[in-house]
Amino acid sequence: AKKRGRDRYEFFTQALQAEIVETKKLADDILRGMENHEFEAFYQPQFDARSRDIVGVEALVRWRHPTLGLLAPDRFMRVAEELNVVTAIDRLVLEQGLRDHAAWREAGLVIPKLSVNVSARRLHDEELIAQLGGMDIAPGVVAFELVESIFLDEEDEVAMANIEAIKRLGIDIEIDDFGTGYASIVSLMKLQPARLKIDRQFIAPILDSTRQRKLVRSIVDIGASLGIGIVAEGVETMDHAKALQRMGCDVLQGYAFARPMTAETLAGFARGQQWR
Ligand code: C2E
Ligand code: CA
Ligand code: CA
Ligand code: CA
Helix, strand or coil: CHHHHHHHHHHHHHHHHHHHHHHHHHHHHHHHHHHCCCEEEEEEEEEECCCCCEEEEEEEEEEEECCCEEECHHHCHHHHHHHCCHHHHHHHHHHHHHHHHHHHHHCCCCCCCEEEECCHHHHCCCCHHHHHHCCCCCCCCEEEEEEHHHHHCCCCHHHHHHHHHHHHCCCEEEEEEECCCCCCHHHHHHCCCCEEEECHHHHHHHHCCHHHHHHHHHHHHHHHHHCCEEEECCCCCHHHHHHHHHHCCCEECCCCCCCCECHHHHHHHHHHCCCC
């Protein structure tokens, strides 16, 4: 028994060590990739549920890895967060987003809204507001998507002060992954967000379950009574889209319409408004 215990111990230490080595490699690779400008914003369009016009895009980071190809955030974000590189990624995505947005406009393409994801770390960054002040951000154009779990701590004064300053700069606050974070609805509403994004795990089952439809409808009701827009993410089929429109969602985003794409592809797509 003693030997078996030791074998297991060695197995776990080896597995742990292998994981540490892998994480370290990935961390070095991320830093190298940042130096090498391999990270890039993709854009997924968002549509008005009724008119079906493009009302905005969400910027989503991708890594053009020299050997592994195009990588989505699930491959690197956890380590990027541990490394604190996530604030640099958020900043890079916003800066590229503003540049692309300006280029679209110059090309005659009006994309009303540019949404970017903002990590907890960045929301707590003391330099955030100064940085934003130095950027050319027209009021009403940019939205920050903040995940609900950021607001678990109601006494979080740094975050609250930053949010007020962000709003004063004319940037909208959106609650991302709404319904997954266990923050109290009262504390969330105190933020007076412009929009709530219902997480896709609540959207997927609406066609099969009355209960799930009721849940979404009650979120829509909250939004309507407080003047907060409702965005549904992860809309995978047109049947979902129709149901969500009937339920009163304002904005729809998902594979049913378009996947995240490069800035250039987005320009072509928006011109075509292909999905009607
Ligand atoms: P999120 O903010 O919840 O973004 C939505 C995710 O759902 C995106 O995954 C998007 O590609 C995907 N998606 C969109 N429509 C559909 C659909 O119809 N079905 C399904 N199954 N998925 C859909 P992505 O691009 O892989 O990003 C994953 C997560 O990584 C994001 O989740 C966000 O939390 C994080 N992320 C992405 N870009 C950034 C960034 O620039 N900064 C920060 N801090 N986080 C980011
Ligand atoms: Ca998001
Ligand atoms: Ca989500
Ligand atoms: Ca998320």
